Amino acid sequence: MKSKDSSSPDRLDPRRRALSLGLAAAGAFVLLKRSTAHAAQRASFSNSTGSESASLKVPALACDAHIHIYNDRFPVANPNATLPSQATVDDCRRIQGRLGTTRTVIVQPANYGTDNRVTLDAISRLGIDKARGIGVVSTDISEQELLALHRGGIRGVRFSLFQPDRAVTRVDMIEPIAKRINELGWHVQLQMRSDLIVEHAELLKRLPCPVVFDHMARLPQSESGHDAYTVIRGMLDQGRTWVKVRRGSLSTSAKLAVRLRGTPWLLQWRQP
Numbered sequence: 001m002k003s004k005d006s007s008s009p010d011r012l013d014p015r016r017r018a019l020s021l022g023l024a025a026a027g028a029f030v031l032l033k034r035s036t037a038h039a040a041q042r043a044s045f046s047n048s049t050g051s052e053s054a055s056l057k058v059p060a061l062a063c064d065a066h067i068h069i070y071n072d073r074f075p076v077a078n079p080n081a082t083l084p085s086q087a088t089v090d091d092c093r094r095i096q097g098r099l100g101t102t103r104t105v106i107v108q109p110a111n112y113g114t115d116n117r118v119t120l121d122a123i124s125r126l127g128i129d130k131a132r133g134i135g136v137v138s139t140d141i142s143e144q145e146l147l148a149l150h151r152g153g154i155r156g157v158r159f160s161l162f163q164p165d166r167a168v169t170r171v172d173m174i175e176p177i178a179k180r181i182n183e184l185g186w187h188v189q190l191q192m193r194s195d196l197i198v199e200h201a202e203l204l205k206r207l208p209c210p211v212v213f214d215h216m217a218r219l220p221q222s223e224s225g226h227d228a229y230t231v232i233r234g235m236l237d238q239g240r241t242w243v244k245v246r247r248g249s250l251s252t253s254a255k256l257a258v259r260l261r262g263t264p265w266l267l268q269w270r271q272p
C-alpha cells in the first residue's frame with residue numbers, strides 16, 4: 001500500500017495551514033473594507049447622484065461660481081420659496097474634494113430672504129480666502145450693514161425675479177441698490193424672466209455696476225427669449241456683463257452659451 005504524498009493538504013504543517021487560513025481571512029477583510037468604504041463614500045455626497053471622482057482634472061484654483069447652502073440652524077424667512085434638503089458647508093467640502101474645486105461663490109438662497117447669516121456663516125467656515133458671497137438686500141439697508149456684509153465676504157446682490165410673486169425683491173429696487181453697491185465694487189446678479197429683461201432693458205443697460213445673469217439667463221425658445229437674447233448680447237458687447245454657464249439648460253436657449261467667451265462656470269449645488 002502506497003503512503004500518501006507528504007505534500008497532500010491533509011498533511012500540511014499546522015503552521016502552514018494556520019498561515020493559509022489567516023491570509024484568506026485577511027483577503028476577505030480587505031474586500032469587505034473596500035466595499036464598506038465605497039458604500040460610505042456614495043452615501044457621503046449630499047444632493048449628488050454620483051460618487052466617482054471627476055473624469056477631467058480641474059485647473060489649479062478652480063472656482064465654482066454658484067452654489068447654495070441650506071442649514072436648519074438658520075430660520076426660513078420666505079416660506080413661498082421651495083426648500084430643498086440640507087446642503088451644509090461640510091457637504092460642500094466633500095463635493096469640492098470629489099471634484100477638485102478649491103474656491104466657490106455662495107449665493108444667498110431665496111428661502112432666507114434678506115437674512116444673509118447662512119451665507120456669511122458659510123463664507124467664514126470655508127475661509128474668506130476661498131469663498132465669496134452674493135447676498136440679498138432691500139433698499140432700506142444702512143451703510144453700516146452694507147459694510148458689514150462687505151467685511152463678511154459679500155461682493156454682489158442677487159435679484160431672483162423669475163417668479164416675481166414669490167420674490168422678496170422687486171425690479172424697482174435694482175437701480176437704487178446698484179448705485180449704492182457700485183461704490184463697494186460689487187455687482188448685480190439677475191435671475192429674471194425673458195419678458196422682464198425686455199421690458200426693463202433700458203434700466204439694465206444704464207446700471208452703473210457690472211451685471212451677471214445666472215442660470216444662462218434662462219431664455220426660453222420663444223419670441224420673448226429671442227428678444228431678451230438680443231438685449232443680453234448687446235450688454236455683453238459693452239464688456240461689463242457676464243452670463244453664468246451651468247450644466248443643464250433650465251429651458252435655456254443653448255445658442256447663448258456657444259457664443260459666450262470667458263464666462264463663469266457653476267455647478268449649481270444645491271439647486272432646489
